[in-house]
Amino acid sequence: MPMLDIKNLTLEIDNGSTRVKALDKVNLTVNSGEIRALVGESGSGKSLMVQAISGALPPQWKVTADRMSWHGKNMLSMTAKERRELMRRDIGVVFQDSITSMDPSMTLGQQLEEAIPDELVNGKWFWQRSLDRRKTAINTVHKVGIKNHKHYLNAYPHQVPTDIGQKFMIAMALISQPKLLIADDPTRGMETTTKTKVLKLFTRLNQTKSLSILFVSHDLLAIASMSHTMTVLYCGQTVESGKMKHIRKRPLHPYTKALIDSAPSFRADLPPKSVLPSLDGTIPSLQHVPIGCRLGPRCPRAQRACVSTPGVRRIHDHTYSCHFPLHMEKL
Amino acid sequence: MSELMHVSGLTFRHSDQKRWLKKPEVFALGPIELTVKRGETIAIIGENRAGKSLLAKLLVGAIPADEGEIFLSNVMYNAAKKKSTKSYNSSNDIRMIFQHSSEAMNPGIPVGRILDEPLKLNTELSESERKTLIEDILVKVGLLRDHYYFYRHMLSDGQQQRVAIARAMVLQPKILVADEPFAALDPSVRSQTVNLILKLQKELGLSFIFISHNLGIVRHIADRIIVMDGGQIVETGKTETIFRWPQHEMTKKLILAYQSLVPQQTLATSE
Numbered sequence: 001m002p003m004l005d006i007k008n009l010t011l012e013i014d015n016g017s018t019r020v021k022a023l024d025k026v027n028l029t030v031n032s033g034e035i036r037a038l039v040g041e042s043g044s045g046k047s048l049m050v051q052a053i054s055g056a057l058p059p060q061w062k063v064t065a066d067r068m069s070w071h072g073k074n075m076l077s078m079t080a081k082e083r084r085e086l087m088r089r090d091i092g093v094v095f096q097d098s099i100t101s102m103d104p105s106m107t108l109g110q111q112l113e114e115a116i117p118d119e120l121v122n123g124k125w126f127w128q129r130s131l132d133r134r135k136t137a138i139n140t141v142h143k144v145g146i147k148n149h150k151h152y153l154n155a156y157p158h159q160v161p162t163d164i165g166q167k168f169m170i171a172m173a174l175i176s177q178p179k180l181l182i183a184d185d186p187t188r189g190m191e192t193t194t195k196t197k198v199l200k201l202f203t204r205l206n207q208t209k210s211l212s213i214l215f216v217s218h219d220l221l222a223i224a225s226m227s228h229t230m231t232v233l234y235c236g237q238t239v240e241s242g243k244m245k246h247i248r249k250r251p252l253h254p255y256t257k258a259l260i261d262s263a264p265s266f267r268a269d270l271p272p273k274s275v276l277p278s279l280d281g282t283i284p285s286l287q288h289v290p291i292g293c294r295l296g297p298r299c300p301r302a303q304r305a306c307v308s309t310p311g312v313r314r315i316h317d318h319t320y321s322c323h324f325p326l327h328m329e330k331l
Numbered sequence: 332m333s334e335l336m337h338v339s340g341l342t343f344r345h346s347d348q349k350r351w352l353k354k355p356e357v358f359a360l361g362p363i364e365l366t367v368k369r370g371e372t373i374a375i376i377g378e379n380r381a382g383k384s385l386l387a388k389l390l391v392g393a394i395p396a397d398e399g400e401i402f403l404s405n406v407m408y409n410a411a412k413k414k415s416t417k418s419y420n421s422s423n424d425i426r427m428i429f430q431h432s433s434e435a436m437n438p439g440i441p442v443g444r445i446l447d448e449p450l451k452l453n454t455e456l457s458e459s460e461r462k463t464l465i466e467d468i469l470v471k472v473g474l475l476r477d478h479y480y481f482y483r484h485m486l487s488d489g490q491q492q493r494v495a496i497a498r499a500m501v502l503q504p505k506i507l508v509a510d511e512p513f514a515a516l517d518p519s520v521r522s523q524t525v526n527l528i529l530k531l532q533k534e535l536g537l538s539f540i541f542i543s544h545n546l547g548i549v550r551h552i553a554d555r556i557i558v559m560d561g562g563q564i565v566e567t568g569k570t571e572t573i574f575r576w577p578q579h580e581m582t583k584k585l586i587l588a589y590q591s592l593v594p595q596q597t598l599a600t601s602e
Contacts, residue, residue, distance in 0.1 A: 041517035042488070163379065189514060191378050191544050196588040218518055221547060225592040262518035265547030265593050272551055272570070273529055278522030282487040 002029040003180060003212055004053070007067040011048060011236075013286070014060065020286050022048055022061075023236045024294075027312065027319070030180060033210040035202070037223040037244070039259065040233035043283045046216045047096055049233070050184045053214075054093050055083050089117065092173030094183040098165035102157040108168050109153030112137045115172045140171045145197045163190050170198065174205070181205075182214045187222055195219075199226050220263045224248060232256050235283055235294040237309075242318030252318070252325040255279075255295050293323070301326075335505055335538055336367040336425070341399030343389055360385055360562040362399065367506060370532065372539045374549040374570075376585060377559035383542045384430065386559065387510050390540065391427040404505065423453055423502040428509040432495035436483050442469075442494050443479035446501050453502055465501065472497045473527060489520035496527065509541040513548055525552060546589040550574060558582045 011023040023045045030036045040046045051057050053075075068075045070086060078086070087093070095101040103111055113133045120136070123129040141149045144167045152164060160168070166186060173181055183202070187195045203226050205211045215227055223230065224244065231241040232255065240253040248266075251257040261277045264270055279298045290296045292307040299306065301324045310321040342361035360382045367373060375383045388394045390401070400407060403424050429435040436445055446465045450456060456464065466476045472493045483491065492512070499507055512528075513521045525548060531537060543549050549556065549570070556573045558566040560581040566573065577583045 041519065161379070189544075191585075192546060192588040192592075193378060193584055196591055199592070220518070221592045259518055262522045263547055264551040265589075270551070275526050275529065276522040276551070278526060279519050280523075282489045282520055283517070285487075 001072060003032045003071060004028070004030040004214070005067055005069050006053070006065060009049075009052060009063065009065040009068060011045075011052060011057070012062040012064075014062075015287070020289070021236060022286060023052070024309075026233065026236070026238050027241065028214075028231055028238070030212050030214055032179070032212050033206070034229060035206055035213045035215060035227040037227035037230040038214060038216045038233060039218060039220070039223060039230060041218055041283055043235070043285070044233045045236040046218075046233055047184055048236075050093065050095075050182055050214075050216055053182060054087055054091065089176060090179045092176060092178035092181045094166075094169045094173045094181070094186045096184045096188070098169040099157050099160075099162060101169070102165070104157055107154050107156055108160065109134075109137060112140070112153070112168065112172055112175060115175050117176050120177065136175065137171075140175045141168075144168075144171045144174070144201060145194065146171075163194060166190065167198070170201075177209075178211070180212045180214065182216070184216045185218075186215075187217065187219060195222060202226060218259075220260065221265055224266070232259065235289060236286075237294055238312075238319075238321065239295070240318075240320040240322075242320075246318050250327050252315075252320040252327060253322045254299050254301050254326060257326060293321075333369050334366055335369045335371075335404055336365070337402040338363055338365040338390070339400050340364070341389060341396050341401065343385060343394070343396050358382070358562060360389070361396075363389075363564060365557070365564075367538050367540065369505070370536045370538060372532070372541075372552055372554045373557060374553035374555070375540065375542045375557045375559060376544070376546065376549060377581065378585075381559040382562040383559055384510050385562075387427065387508050387540070387542060391425050391508050393427065424504050425506040425508060426499040426502060426504040428495050428499050428507065428512050430510040431515060432512070433483065433488070433491040433515075436491065436494065436498075438483045440482075441479065442481050442483070442486070445483075445494065446498055449498065449502055468497045468501050471531070472500070473523075487520075488516060489523055492516060492520070492524050493527065496524075496531075500531070503535075504537070506538045506540065509539070511542050511544070513543060513545055521548075528552070546585070547593075558585070 006026065006028040008025045008027065009023055010021060010025055013020050013022050026049065028038070028049070038046055038049060052063055057063065065076060075083065116133055116136055121129050121132050123132045137153065138149050141153065146152055146164060146167055152160060157165060170186055187198055190198065199222055202213055206213060215223060217223055227244050229242065230244050230247050232239045232253065234255050240247060240251065240256045247256060248260060251260055258277070258279045260266060264276060281298045284290060292309050296302050296306045303324060305323045310323045312319050312321050341363040342359065345358045363386065375386065377383050385394070389396050443465055446468065447461055450461045450464065465479065469476060469478055474490060474493055486494065513524060516524060528539060529552060532539060553570045556568060556570055557564055558579060558581055566579040566582045573582060574586060577586045
């Protein structure tokens, strides 16, 4: 049974007169012990997905779903307290804007120690417990690759560079030893060496502690190196979902193909300085989403049928929604 | 290929004394020796705080250097601040694209005026001449003439990036310096920008110096790579040479980190 199971999640936002579907029937499952990548460009609704799962959406936005369950328990009908308990103990979230999502009036050390649940602290008396908290905090900070812990634990969020903030955010999510880690673009703007370290940490935690990870990013190189399965999101619609190696080898949806083509590292045969294949145009804004398949106006294979939303089709465990998928002749 | 820019002995020192008795943190850049040929693409890579952005700013003269000389097409372009010279010479041959291109534009004036300002300040052209020039450049970077009247917020990310490129190109420079031009862009827009820059280079013979963390793109478009660490250039060389036989520790670290991410099996099965 999947750990986190979301089916047909729809998020509607009222903007004055009209109602916009920011997420339109999105499906996502995360099995235990799996690294699932959620890929999409900015404005595709990846971060909204993260917020919908973590319950951090403004109350006036309407979330409906056929199914949204955690280990078989319905998340939508939970009370606020149960939901918070779940987020506290079982799910760790790394938010996108690390520095701004931390408390500006507390030092990083205080915030990190506060995030340690009581049952993970050893010691009987308060001084023993506070020492133990400190020790756990330092250990976790070292684990995410911050060396100068003395300096950074006593610093305030505005005093640290962004990459340290990102690492602290990861440390804060990991310190309560969650079962699922939701990482919203954790490696954005990091240089390659740091990025590799963070990704290795994630892989190791996945292997040793069987931590499930929902890795939200558009960095395909990072995703391809670590994740087992992948879900591609475009403009609030799930486009394709399946095993990483199948998708990479044979993407069925034109958008997935464009996304994979956009990373020159995937193609050794690409001559240097040649023109990269790319889709025309940019992602439409939420006010002007096209009807039917939202890729429609940018899609090289679009035909008349594309004005109606394609249903989800399935080949083994590879699902896609496209009327005219690629590579069909080979199947 | 002829030599377009020659940099010698460029240094910059920054000391940051926070408290009276505390040892000041000194950051020294250089001395930097560098030559740029016509039509060449140079990538600067390195870790954070290696001085990459600083070097880019020194090259265009956004920050005056402490010492050193820059020759731009055999004309001395005064990079160092000297008390004797009253103003340092400006040059239209080198322009820069800033790191956050959208935030580096004035939100209160339309694109046309954003592009008009460098022309007004640096050339003697009349208003109608400037307007035709701006319209030409807009078309060249793949926008429409109508975008002259658009404001920043009306444009998408990719279009803003195009405006940033247009602003750098409008004075017809010979060298374009860009600080992380691709970092904030989405994959599909990034490919479009890469294609645009390659096209412009082919048409106009521009030299292009850029900073990037994305080694995949560096490998794709750069001719030569400069590796920086702690304010020094630690290695330079042809792209393939650097990727295949890195010599310096820092280069090895960067290349290995990159290669550990690149899946090996895709290389064989890619179509």
